[in-house]
Amino acid sequence: MKPLGIVIDDDSPSRKIYGTMLASVGFDILEAADGEQALGLLQQEQPQVVLLDMRLPKVNGETVLQYIYEAPHLINTRVFIISAHSEYKYTVPLRPGDAYFVKPVPSSEVRESVLRILQEYPG
DSSP states (O other): OOOEEEEEOSOHHHHHHHHHHHHHTTOEEEEESSHHHHHHHHHHOOOSEEEEOSSOSSSOHHHHHHHHHHOGGGTTOEEEEEESOTHHHHHSOOOTTOEEEESSOOHHHHHHHHHHHHHHOOO
């Protein structure tokens, strides 16, 4: 069974780029275009990796991140925040093994970080 990755971003091209990147390293992919969709997926699924934008329609990325960090079934989920808004990098505390990238960031850089983190924190 392949590991699951969820890409949460309101920008469709970004979802496709990062989803394709995760698929290229062996992940099954689910996508959410807003925070409400993301919370629905996260209640039902147990992804190994979540790529999360912070500024989302309906429910913001901070609320989604808080849900991930509080949900017992997501304790081993690694979160990679990918946002054009660098202010969150200094205000949002991350768990060990999670990372923050400021857009634009090449998908290859995210891919290498995902692979490295999953080796260090296999969950």
